[in-house]
Amino acid sequence: MSPHQTSRLSILSVSIGAAFLVAASAVAAQGTTGTSTSSGNSTSSGSSMSAGGGAALSSADKTFVQKAAVGGLAEVEMGKMAQQKGSSDQVKQFGSRMVDDHSKANDELKQIASSKGITLPTDLDAKHKSKMDKMQKLSGAQFDRAYMDDMVSDHKEDVADFKKQASSGKDSDLKAFASKTLPTLEEHLKLAQDTTKAVGTTGTKPAKKGYGK
Numbered sequence: 001m002s003p004h005q006t007s008r009l010s011i012l013s014v015s016i017g018a019a020f021l022v023a024a025s026a027v028a029a030q031g032t033t034g035t036s037t038s039s040g041n042s043t044s045s046g047s048s049m050s051a052g053g054g055a056a057l058s059s060a061d062k063t064f065v066q067k068a069a070v071g072g073l074a075e076v077e078m079g080k081m082a083q084q085k086g087s088s089d090q091v092k093q094f095g096s097r098m099v100d101d102h103s104k105a106n107d108e109l110k111q112i113a114s115s116k117g118i119t120l121p122t123d124l125d126a127k128h129k130s131k132m133d134k135m136q137k138l139s140g141a142q143f144d145r146a147y148m149d150d151m152v153s154d155h156k157e158d159v160a161d162f163k164k165q166a167s168s169g170k171d172s173d174l175k176a177f178a179s180k181t182l183p184t185l186e187e188h189l190k191l192a193q194d195t196t197k198a199v200g201t202t203g204t205k206p207a208k209k210g211y212g213k
Contacts, residue, residue, distance in 0.1 A: 155189040
């Protein structure tokens with residue numbers, strides 16, 4: 001073989017080798033990019049699903065939050081009314097206790113709801129507004145009996161709702177809140193029953209349905 005042929009062969013070999021290296025590098029780069037993209041998408045999707053799932057509340061939990069929020073507001077507003085309109089010291093003291101305890105519970109519930117992206121109502125619903133309008137028209141012993149009768153009824157319902165949430169609620173924070181608040185509500189119910197007996201010993205005995213429920 002002549003020197004000229006040998007030189008051409010060497011150049012051809014180098015060219016083929018270089019082309020092979022370029023192709024191999026391209027394949028490797030594509031594989032790395034594909035793997036990285038696939039992995040990135042998987043991670044991003046997983047994080048999104050986790051965040052969404054953690055923030056979601058069941059329908060029952062949402063109902064509990066809204067009902068507890070409105071009920072708590074009503075207890076505070078009616079407690080203030082009892083402090084002003086109550087003719088019995090026991091009724092006034094009970095109203096003061098409602099304002100203090102339910103204000104604290106309302107603040108705690110508000111913090112929990114805020115952490116889950118839930119906006120709580122800041123005003124009473126039509127049902128509680130109507131109840132307060134009726135209460136506002138009463139005075140003296142009549143107001144005392146009507147208010148305490150309503151407090152017994154309301155706290156029986158509250159205790160039942162919080163017991164249910166504490167035992168079967170889905171959200172752990174709301175379950176803990178219900179469990180923590182339940183003993184206070186049970187104490188309120190007992191106090192309301194005792195106060196009702198005290199104010200019911202004077203004047204005309206109130207009807208079972210209170211002031212027109």
